[in-house]
Amino acid sequence: xxxxxxxxxxxxxxxxxxxxxxxxxxxxxxxxxxxxxxxxxxxxxxxxxxxxxxxxxxxxxxxxxxxxxxxxxxxxxxxxxxxxxxxxxxxxxxxxxxxxxxxxxxxxxxxxxxxxxxxxxxxxxxxxxxxxxxxxxxxxxxxxxxxxxxxxxxxxxxxxxxxxxxxxxxxxxxxxxxxxxxxxxxxxxxxxxxxxxxxxxxxxxxxxxxxxxxxxxxxxxxxxxxxxxxxxxxxxxxxxxxxxxxxxxxxxxxxxxxxxxxxxxxxxxxxxxxxxxxxxxxxxxxxxxxxxxxxxxxxxxxxxxxxxxxxxxxxxxxxxxxxxxxxxxxxxxxxxxxxxxxxxxxxxxxxxxxxxxxxxxxxxxxxxxxxxxxxxxxxxxxxxxxxxxxxxxxxxxxxxxxxxxxxxxxxxxxxxxxxxxxxxxxxxxxxxxxxxxxxxxxxxxxxxxxxxxxxxxxxxxxxxxxxxxxxxxxxxxxxxxxxxxxxxxxxxxxxxxxxxxxxxxxxxxxxxxxxxxxxxxxxxxxxxxxxxxxxxxxxxxxxxxxxxxxxxxxxxxxxxxxxxxxxxxxxxxxxxxxxxxxxxxxxxxxxxxxxxxxxxxxxxxxxxxxxxxxxxxxxxxxxxxxxxxxxxxxxxxxxxxxxxxxxxxxxxxxxxxxxxxxxxxxxxxxxxxxxxxxxxxxxxxxxxxxxxxxxxxxxxxxxxxxxxxxxxxxxxxxxxxxxxxxxxxxxxxxxxxxxxxxxxxxxxxxxxxxxxxxxxxxxxxxxxxxxxxxxxxxxxxxxxxxxxxxxxxxxxxxxxxxxxxxxxxxxxxxxxxxxxxxxxxxxxxxxxxxxxxxxxxxxxxxxxxxxxxxxxxxxxxxxxxxxxxxxxxxxxxxxxxxxxxxxxxxxxxxxxx
Ligand code: PEP
Ligand code: MG
Numbered sequence: 004x005x006x007x008x009x010x011x012x013x014x015x016x017x018x019x020x021x022x023x024x025x026x027x028x029x030x031x032x033x034x035x036x037x038x039x040x041x042x043x044x045x046x047x048x049x050x051x052x053x054x055x056x057x058x059x060x061x062x063x064x065x066x067x068x069x070x071x072x073x074x075x076x077x078x079x080x081x082x083x084x085x086x087x088x089x090x091x092x093x094x095x096x097x098x099x100x101x102x103x104x105x106x107x108x109x110x111x112x113x114x115x116x117x118x119x120x121x122x123x124x125x126x127x128x129x130x131x132x133x134x135x136x137x138x139x140x141x142x143x144x145x146x147x148x149x150x151x152x153x154x155x156x157x158x159x160x161x162x163x164x165x166x167x168x169x170x171x172x173x174x175x176x177x178x179x180x181x182x183x184x185x186x187x188x189x190x191x192x193x194x195x196x197x198x199x200x201x202x203x204x205x206x207x208x209x210x211x212x213x214x215x216x217x218x219x220x221x222x223x224x225x226x227x228x229x230x231x232x233x234x235x236x237x238x239x240x241x242x243x244x245x246x247x248x249x250x251x252x253x254x255x256x257x258x259x260x261x262x263x264x265x266x267x268x269x270x271x272x273x274x275x276x277x278x279x280x281x282x283x284x285x286x287x288x289x290x291x292x293x294x295x296x297x298x299x300x301x302x303x304x305x306x307x308x309x310x311x312x313x314x315x316x317x318x319x320x321x322x323x324x325x326x327x328x329x330x331x332x333x334x335x336x337x338x339x340x341x342x343x344x345x346x347x348x349x350x351x352x353x354x355x356x357x358x359x360x361x362x363x364x365x366x367x368x369x370x371x372x373x374x375x376x377x378x379x380x381x382x383x384x385x386x387x388x389x390x391x392x393x394x395x396x397x398x399x400x401x402x403x404x405x406x407x408x409x410x411x412x413x414x415x416x417x418x419x420x421x422x423x424x425x426x427x428x429x430x431x432x433x434x435x436x437x438x439x440x441x442x443x444x445x446x447x448x449x450x451x452x453x454x455x456x457x458x459x460x461x462x463x464x465x466x467x468x469x470x471x472x473x474x475x476x477x478x479x480x481x482x483x484x485x486x487x488x489x490x491x492x493x494x495x496x497x498x499x500x501x502x503x504x505x506x507x508x509x510x511x512x513x514x515x516x517x518x519x520x521x522x523x524x525x526x527x528x529x530x531x532x533x534x535x536x537x538x539x540x541x542x543x544x545x546x547x548x549x550x551x552x553x554x555x556x557x558x559x560x561x562x563x564x565x566x567x568x569x570x571x572x573x574x575x576x577x578x579x580x581x582x583x584x585x586x587x588x589x590x591x592x593x594x595x596x597x598x599x600x601x602x603x604x605x606x607x608x609x610x611x612x613x614x615x616x617x618x619x620x621x622x623x624x625x626x627x628x629x630x631x632x633x634x635x636x637x638x639x640x641x642x643x644x645x646x647x648x649x650x651x652x653x654x655x656x657x658x659x660x661x662x663x664x665x666x667x668x669x670x671x672x673x674x675x676x677x678x679x680x681x682x683x684x685x686x687x688x689x690x691x692x693x694x695x696x697x698x699x700x701x702x703x704x705x706x707x708x709x710x711x712x713x714x715x716x717x718x719x720x721x722x723x724x725x726x727x728x729x730x731x732x733x734x735x736x737x738x739x740x741x742x743x744x745x746x747x748x749x750x751x752x753x754x755x756x757x758x759x760x761x762x763x764x765x766x767x768x769x770x771x772x773x774x775x776x777x778x779x780x781x782x783x784x785x786x787x788x789x790x791x792x793x794x795x796x797x798x799x800x801x802x803x804x805x806x807x808x809x810x811x812x813x814x815x816x817x818x819x820x821x822x823x824x825x826x827x828x829x830x831x832x833x834x835x836x837x838x839x840x841x842x843x844x845x846x847x848x849x850x851x852x853x854x855x856x857x858x859x860x861x862x863x864x865x866x867x868x869x870x871x872x873x874x875x876x877x878x879x880x881x882x883x884x885x886x887x888x889x890x891x892x893x894x895x896x897x898x899x900x
Contacts, residue, residue: 011065011074011075011076014061014074014076015059015080016058016059016061016062016074016076016077016080016081017056017057017058017059017077017080017081017083017084018031018034018035018039018043018056018057018059019054019055019056019084019087019088020039020042020043020046020047020052020054020055020056020057021046021052021053021054021055021088021091021092021255022046022054022091023046023047023049024046024047025042025043025044025046025047026043027039027040027043027057028040028043028044028047029041029043029044029342031043032112033060033112033247034059034060034061034250035057035059035060035110035250036057036060036109036110036111036112036249036250036252037110037111037112037113037114037363038057038108038110038250038252038361038363039057039059039110039250039252041361041362041363042055042057042252042254042361043057044341045338045359045362048337048338048341050334050337050338050359051334051356051357051358051359052358052359052360053092053254053255053256053257053358053360054088054091054092054254054255055088055105055252055253055254055255056081056084056085056087056088056252056253057110057250057251057252057253058077058081058222058250058251058252058253059250060111060112060247060248060249060250061248062074062077062226062248062250062251063226063229063248063249063250063251064246064248066226067230067248071223071227081218081222084253085218088103088105088253088255089103092255094255096126096214096215096218097126097128097130097131097213097214097215098131098134099130099131099133099134100134100137101134101138102126102127102130102131102132102134102135103126103255104124104125104126104127104131104135104255104256105125105126105218105253105254105255105256106121106122106123106124106125106252106253106254106256107121107122107125107218107221107222107225107251107252107253108121108225108251108252108254109121109225109228109229109249109250109251109252110249110250110251110252111229111243111247111248111249111250112243112247113241113243113247114363115234115237115238115241115243118228118231118233118234118237119225119228119229119231119234119249120158120159120224120225120227120228120231121158121225122151122154122155122158122159122221122224122225123150123151123154123256123291124147124148124150124151124154124256125151125155125214125217125218125221126214126217126218127147127148127151128212128213128214128217129212131214132144132145132147132148135147135148136188139258139261140188141188142186142187142188142191143260143261144188145188145191145192145195146186146191148191148195149191149194149195149198152167152195152198152199152202152210153167153198155210155217155220155221156198156202156210158221158224159217159220159221159223159224160202160205160206160210160220162201162202162205162206166201166205167198167201170194170197170198170201171183171194174190174193174194174197178190198210218253222251222253225249225251226249226251228249229245229248229249230245254360257351257353257358257360258291258351258353259287259289259290259291259292259351259352259353260289260290260291261289261353261354262289262354263288263289264324264352264354264355265288265289265351265352265353265354265355266286266287266288266289266290266320266323266324266327266351266352267286267287267290267291267292267349267350267351267352268284268285268286268287268302268305268320268349268350268351269284269285269286269347269348269349269350270282270283270284270285270286270305270331270335270347270348270350271283271284271345271346271347271348271365272335272336272338272339272345272346272348272365273339273345273365273371273375273378274371275345275347275365275366275367275368275371276367276368276370276371276409277368277370277371277374278345278367278370278371278372278373278374278375278378279374280378281306281308281309281312282305282306282308282309282332282335283305283306283309284304284305284306284309284348285302285303285304285305286302286303286305286320287302287303288323292349292351292360301317303315303317303318303319303320303323304317304319304320305319305320305321305328305331306319306320306321306328307319307321307322324352324355326355327352327355327357330357331348331350331357334348334350334357334359335348338362339384340384342362342364343379343384343385343389344364344365344375344379344393345364345365345367345371345375346362346363346364346365347361347362347363347364347365347366348361348362349361349362368401369394369395369398369399369400369401369402370401370402372393372394372395372398373394373402373544373545373548374544375393376390376391376393376394376548377390377544377547377548379393380551387551387554388551388555388895390548390551391548391551391552391555391888391891391892391895392892392895392896394548394888395862396862396865396885396886396888396889396892397862397885399884399885399888400424400525400885401424401525402539402545403424403425403539403576403881403884404424404425404426404488404490404524404525404539404881405425405426405427405536405537405538405539406425406426406523406525406536406537406539407426407521407523407526407534407535407536407537408534408535408536408537409537411534411535411536412534413521413523413528413530413534414530414531414532414534415528415529415530416509416510416512416514416520416529416530416531417495417497417498417509417510417528417529418492418495418526418527418528418529419470419471419472419492419493419494419495419496419498419527419529420475420481420492420493420494420495420527420807421492421524421525421526421527422478422480422481422484422485422491422492422493422494422524422527423469423481423484423485423488423489423490423491423524424490424524424525424881425468425488425489425490425524425525425881426468426490426521426522426523426524426525426534426536427447427449427467427468427489427490427521427522427524428447428449428467428519428520428521428522428533428534428536429446429447429448429449429466429467429468429519429520430446430447430448430449430516430517430518430519430520431448431449431451431507431514431515431516431517431518431519431520432448432449432450432451432462432466432516433450433451433452433500433502433505433507433516434462434502435450435452435455435458435459435460435461435462435463435465436461436462437462438450438462438463438465438466439461439462439464439465441465442465442466443465447467448465448466448467449466449467449468449469449470449520449522450462450463450465450466450468450469450470451469451470451471451498451500451507452469452470452471452472452480452500452502453471453472453473453500453502454471454472454473454474454478454479454480454804455469455471455474455478455479455480455483456479456649457479457587457588457591457645457649457650458591458596458649459479459480460483460588460591461591461592461593463480463483463484463487463489464487464489464566466489467489467490467522468484468489468490468491468492468522468524469484469489469490469491469492469522470491470492470493470495470498470520470522470529471491471492471493471494471495472494472495472496472498472499472500473493473494473496473805473807474493474494474804474805474807475493475494475803475804475805475806475807475808475810475822475824478493478494478803478804478807479804480493481493481857482792482857482879483588484524485857485860485879485881485882487569487879488572488879488880488881489524490522490523490524490525491522491524492522492523492524492527492528492529493807494807495509495527495529497509497510512531514531518531519531519532519533520532521533521534545884548888549577549884549887549888551891552887552888552890552891553577553887553891555891555894555895556869556887556890556891556893556894557869557890557894558865558868558869558873558874558875558876558890558893558894559579559580559874559875559876560577560578560579560875560876560877560878560883560886560887560890561573561578561579561580561581561582561583561637561639561853561855561875561876561877561878562576562578562580562581562582562877562878562879562880562883563581563582563583563584563585563855563859563877563878563879563880564578564581564583564584564629564879564880565584565585565586565588565589565625565629566588567628567629567632569880570628570629570632570633570880571632572880572881573880573883574632574633574636576880576881576883576884577883577884577887578636578880578883579636579875580633580636580637580638580639580724580875580877581629581633581636581637581638581639581640581877582639582788582853582854582855582859582875582876582877582878583639583641583728583788583855583877584629584638584639584640584641585641585644586622586640586641586642586643586644586704587643587644587645587649589621589622589625590618590643590650592621594621595618595621596650597660597661597664598614598617598618598664599614599618599650600650600651600652600657600661600664600665601614601661601664601665601667602614602615602618602700603647603650603651603679604651604661604665604667604672604675604676605665605667606675608697608699610665611697611699611700612699614665615699615700615703616703618703619703619706619707622703622704622707622708623707623710623711623714624711625707625711626638626640626707626708626711626712626725627711627714627715629711630711630712630715630723630725631715631718631719633723633724634719634721634723635721635722635723635724636724637724637725637726638723638724638725638726639726639727639728639765639786639788639853639855639877640704640708640725640726640727640728641728641729641730641767642691642694642700642701642704642705642727642728642729642730642741642745643693643694643700643701643704644689644690644693644730644731645689646681646684646685646687646688646689647679647688647689647693648676648679648680648681648684649684651676651679652672652676655669658672658673685796685802685803685804686797689730689731690730690731690732691729691730691731691732691737691738691741692731692737694729694737694740694741694744695737695740695741698740698741698744701741701744701745702744702747702748705727705744705745705748705749706748706751706752708725708727708748709725709748709749709752709753709760709762710752710756711723712725712760712762713752713753713756713758713760716758716760717758722760722761723760724761724762724763725760725762725763726762726763726764726765726785726786727745727762727763727764727765728764728765728766728767728786728788729741729742729745729764729765729766729767730766730767730769730790731767731769731770731790731793732766732767732768732770732773732780733770733772733773733776734772734773734776735776735779735780735782735783738766738780738783738784739783742764742783742784745764746764749762763785763786763851764783764784764785765784765785765786765787765788765851766780766783766784766786766787766788767787767788767789767790767793767855768780768787768788768789768790768794768835768836768839769789769790769791769792769793769794769797769856770793770794770797771794771797771798771835773839774794774835774836774838774839775835775838775839775842777838777839777840777841777842777843777846778842778843778845778846779846780843781842781843781844781845781846781847781850782846782847784843784847784850785847785850785851786850786851786852786853787839787840787843787850787851787852787853788852788853788854788855788877789836789839789852789853789854789855789856789873790855790856791827791832791836791854791855791856791857791858791859791864792824792856792857793856794832794835794836794856795823795824795827795828795832795856796824798828798831798832798835799823799828799831799832801823803824806822806824810822810823810824821863824857825857825858825861826858826861826863826864827858827861827863827864827867829867833867833871836854836867836871836873837871840852840871840872840873851874851875852872852873852874852875853873853874853875853876853877854868854873854875854876854877855877855878857878857879859876859877859878859882859886860876860878860879860882860883860885860886861889862885862886862888862889862892864876865886865889865890865893866889866892866893866896869890869893869894869897870893870897876890
């Protein structure tokens with residue numbers, strides 16, 4: 004113990020505040036906790052703060068280092084602080100004439116509401132209760148004393164709350180009382196005697212009468228509560244490290260319950276739900292702070308304006324106590340200007356005198372955060388860059404999709420993964436074709452599937468939302484739904500779906516085809532019935548803030564899109580190009596799929612070429628559409644990637660259709676389909692391996708791309724920028740072979756049309772080998788696009804489609820802190836990205852680097868891409884604004900360092 008004693012000898016543990024001065028200030032949150040630091044700051048600003056002192060978080064750390072004991076230098080500092088407090092308040096601790104009563108509260112660096120212990124009215128004993136009685140009357144004083152005994156015995160001495168409730172109930176019954184209000188001072192005195200007897204009986208020693216003993220008991224209880232189960236769980240959920248510790252603030256009590264000239268309340272300097280600059284809050288006459296929160300009495304609004312909005316008939320504070328209100332408004336304005344942010348205030352009025360008990364930056368909805376940030380920048384309170392930093396990128400989700408109305412009632416029947424945000428109401432449908440057909444007729448449908456496959460695309464697009472029983476955050480359903488901006492709940496494990504009977508069961512409830520459900524993709528909830536919704540408001544403030552973000556960022560933002568609708572949405576949301584067009588999604592159109600199937604199932608190149616010739620004009624027109632929408636922005640088009648069996652016909656009717664289209668017998672087709680079966684298709688015949696084995700497929704696709712580019716350039720006079728991308732490359736050889744196929748197609752088209760256009764050929768980096776071989780690969784690739792979905796799958800050896808089954812447990816155990824398919828595993832997969840970027844740039848210094856896995860829309864992963872020096876991120880259209888803001892945050896935070 005010699006070491007800590009030395010370390011502690013000179014240390015300041017206790018920081019006083021009050022009387023217009025303080026030892027600390029708002030910048031000392033780490034040491035004084037949020038509450039202690041802000042009380043000090045308010046005292047320094049000359050605001051009416053009841054005096055007190057804060058015991059620092061360093062004491063909490065020392066307390067646990069010393070095995071729940073205090074450094075020897077602490078007690079003298081607490082004594083000195085108490086003397087100063089007595090002087091400042093003009094009262095004496097335990098003084099029977101004029102007692103100093105204090106509250107003892109916790110206060111961590113980050114707010115942890117209700118998680119730790121609080122003791123009020125400390126300092127009351129047999130002598131000082133008399134002093135309180137002179138100030139506030141007998142009844143009030145003895146009621147306060149018995150409340151203190153009850154609270155202290157529970158929080159500090161560990162006695163059960165109901166021990167005291169029973170004593171009180173028994174007493175009231177004996178006296179024939181119904182309500183506490185019938186209890187007079189003499190009754191409370193009798194109850195106090197019984198309370199004390201109960202304590203002595205339980206603990207074998209009397210309830211502490213010495214205020215100093217009471218104080219040390221309360222301090223230890225607050226420090227001890229840092230390690231209670233509730234606090235530990237809360238810290239875990241909110242990423243708060245245990246090392247931070249809590250501070251303890253001891254502050255002289257003020258009473259909001261001394262009668263009609265006293266009150267207590269909370270206020271926000273602006274409306275925390277929509278950001279409107281109105282003074283917002285509520286208060287109760289003749290009450291203590293706890294009463295406002297407890298909801299036993301309904302508080303009244305603070306301002307007339309707010310009362311009118313609510314249609315409240317209660318007198319607002321503005322009218323009930325006009326002078327106090329005017330002072331409170333001044334204080335609120337001072338604090339907001341001082342902190343340059345919306346404040347959440349707690350106050351008490353004791354006999355017409357206002358006291359401030361707390362201020363902190365107020366929590367708010369995304370809509371309020373946006374409005375407040377833009378308004379404050381316009382008011383000149385903060386800079387545009389500061390406004391950009393005020394809005395969390397992940398909060399934008401709330402603004403871009405319709406959402407469930409704030410106070411809507413939710414009858415949740417199952418919870419799964421929040422795979423794609425937004426909310427939707429519709430009728431349950433189990434089949435994609437049916438979803439499409441009903442949507443055509445104008446019905447709102449929700450597609451419920453065990454899992455989805457590329458064949459479901461049409462139905463998914465037609466549906467308002469998608470629910471699956473299986474699959475993780477990068478399962479097919481999740482990726483596609485996010486791409487389309489459809490709300491989606493994945494891996495809702497409790498669902499038992501009987502597609503044939505058209506019913507699903509969950510927790511003993513049955514939902515039939517056609518029943519109405521509501522999906523909340525942001526919360527991962529499925530609810531019965533139509534829950535009330537709110538439409539997104541992308542008004543001027545949104546555009547303004549995004550403009551400011553764009554000025555601040557370096558990283559470019561593109562979108563993953565293949566349909567005209569997605570591409571337009573992406574451009575509307577500010578995408579600067581397409582970073583990934585998955586051409587396979589274009590193959591599933593009802594008109595094309597038979598031809599695609601015929602191509603795959605044909606035995607020879609000749610057969611395949613015949614089918615491909617029919618597909619060429621369709622692909623060409625798709626690309627033309629994209630080039631038209633994107634103008635002179637780059638469009639990265641990836642050649643065919645998924646395992647071929649995904650395209651195979653399953654039903655007999657589908658088989659018949661393909662047989663007709665290809666002139667091959669059904670038996671032959673079935674044999675061929677069986678040949679194509681793979682046990683591990685994700686690691687099988689997919690990606691560039693298709694191009695190597697069937698070069699004619701890539702040749703057709705490349706030709707379609709270049710013909711489309713030439714056509715659109717002739718039609719519009721603008722120069723489309725095609726970037727042809729080869730998927731799942733592991734070796735330089737693969738890329739060399741396939742680049743040649745693409746280049747030859749380009750040269751052929753340019754020769755035929757007499758028009759030459761700039762284009763690029765590059766590769767996805769989605770296998771560890773490719774990352775390691777990046778130096779070689781870069782000699783043929785003009786760009787790398789990191790396919791971090793597959794790169795995560797292959798680096799971690801975890802299937803992206805099935806990860807949901809155990810990854811949650813891995814997260815709970817902290818093996819992976821976050822789902823690595825959502826937030827890039829920076830030290831593993833990220834390391835490969837860094838290696839590839841570095842090696843690629845060595846060979847080709849101007850190589851263009853981007854990312855197009857799902858991580859491209861995840862704020863933490865976007866920050867990583869910024870730091871790693873990538874040129875762009877590409878994400879689903881609805882995430883483009885999130886990525887723009889995240890890129891701005893990354894750049895601004897870097898410049899702050
Ligand atoms: C990837 O693997 O990250 C990628 C973007 O490709 P896909 O999701 O289509 O496999
Ligand atoms: Mg991939």
